[in-house]
Amino acid sequence: MTTIPFDQAPEEGAAIQGRSLWADARRRLLANRAAVVSMVILAVVALMALLGPWLSPHHYDQVYRSYIRVAPSFQPYPHGDAVTAMVDRALRRSGGTVEELTVDGDTMRLVLTGEEALDPRIVRSIDRSGDFRGAEVVETSEDGRRMVIEATLERYTFLFGTDSNGRDLMTRVLYGGRISLMIGLLATFVSLVIGVTYGATAGYLGGRADNLMMRFVDILYSIPFMFFVILLMVFFGRNIFLMFIAVGAIEWLDMARIVRGQTLSIKRKEFIEAALAAGVGTPKIIRRHIVPNALGPVVVYMTLMVPKVILLESFLSFLGLGVQEPMTSWGVLIADGANNMVAAPWMLLFPAVFLAVTLFCLNFIGDGLRDALDPKDR
């Protein structure tokens, strides 16, 4: 075999690892400060949503009747005189009057007097109120009309306050984040798979098949989204999976159009012809050559689609078509908060901040990705 002289000095050694376009893009993305910061924040939000409800001392649907719409605070509740009201509520039907009430740390000491002899079973109703535990009668006067009761105070911390049903808002915001992010990711993923497959196939086949497939997309486009969702809800009842279907069914249309457009330009490239000449079959060409090359704009669009889907879910939930109580999402929480905006502004503030931060982060990441994948820099 002849060896054709080479235009560089040959050197011995192992195969040199090349840098792929993806690796280049990753490097450029990591050099983009806004994108990196956004990714970190988003990761923190996602982790909080994932682990928060599990680590939180409160369950997302646990109702504290004594703490309805309390403001966010680092101090554990109850604050100040609140104990008096609690005791009053707990003793409402016991027939005694509170003579003296002292709170010492977590221990409450109560002196109770009555016109008749007091029933020692009164401690049960104190326990049952949920605000105290371990109530017991320490001292009883001889006629039984005076009684000293001690109980341990249940102390709760509500960092984000509570909602109008007395549920811990922090747990609910984090739990809602779980649902919102899950809908965002899942619906995006569903639309990604359908859209990329459909768009790449339509674009690559071209001609009549393309025409038919894209006109079908146009028809789906023309169906009003709200009407479609309401119909689904009417037929199948409210269900979180229905929401994935509804959102996915709308969002893949955009994706299909984007991918088709990309495919139209890629399929005229010579490397596709080279693959054809090499006898590569149509499915393999789409999978091996078209999709990887169309993925750049798709990835960018995806980061913009996640916030879009989250907003869509919020919108549906806001209208009462989304997730159902006691499950929640950022959209539901914001709708609730908007109703209580004056009395309890924190109910609007916290879910709104979380949603906004997430949307900003996703948009910055999308921007960063677009810059990183920009073909002009290649």
Place this chain on the structure above:
Amino acid sequence: MTAVEAVRGAADPLLSVRDLKVHFRMPRRHLLATHRDTLKAVDGVTFDLAPGETLGVVGESGCGKSTLGRAILRLIPTTSGQVLWLGEDLRAAPPARMRQHRRNMQVIFQDPLASLDPRMTVGDIIAEPLRTFHGALSRDEVRQRVGDLMRTVGLMPEMINRYPHEFSGGQCQRIGIARAMILNPKLVICDEPVSALDVSIQSQIINLLMDLQKEFGLSLIFISHDLSVVRHISHRIMVLYMGKLVEMAPSDALYDSPRHPYTQALISAVPLPDPDAERAKARIVLEGDLPSPLHPPSGCIFRTRCPKAAERCAEVVPELQAVAPAHRAACHYWDTPTPVRSTGPE
């Protein structure tokens, strides 16, 4: 025995193209138009290609050179005619059969970078035909073969994991050549393989192609608009004008005694290295532009620009006729001299 003699002596051509036509139907001008224009990109081309032969295809931009190459490989649909591969008509071959034939015919493209998938490593690109036809080969075997071939075309095998954008144009073209060669094809269609490269790299690539041809007994169809390159590499040359074959001859005969006025004009347009000789040279200068391919002139398609066009040219389409052994031209007046004009200072 030289290759030209081999061509003349060969009984069975590798590839025979018979009256091949590639027509494109243009879209309707408006919604209700009943007439649709037809663009005749390749219009009745006939030739044979012998094993081991290089056939040059020249012509100006848009004359159908590349379309012809793609039509032979069935990369675009053809309108009529025959493409006989060892006697079997490829146009009628069912897809599975056609796929089997593809391992014997490969293509090298004009734009070295665009013809390589930017998301694949060089190793994957070169191995793609191998994986298509020899799926059973292990990874190591594939790597071994790719490495060997990379060395043959003058690339370091260490580069196997690199990506196309990390290479120069000449290196990319070597990658394209390696991909075309990996299945040991019998025919390689080179679609302007050097016109995107600078001159020093051009000669390297041309020599590489010629070496590979000697080594593997390839047939080449070498498409180019660069006449000197074509002359260097080809045994025979055919000249296309607006999709029609106007002249075909062994390369020396075509250069030394071109018969068709279009060929004469093309050859007289090749610049000479010596500026004085260049200035003093008599040239055939063509008037006017290429006519619209949608509405080609009647009779001889070249008559609108031909310095010796006569009445007969507008009425009768000239047939290809033998003007010398193995030399055919499509001109009514091939044996009358063509008027020349000096391009020197007036």
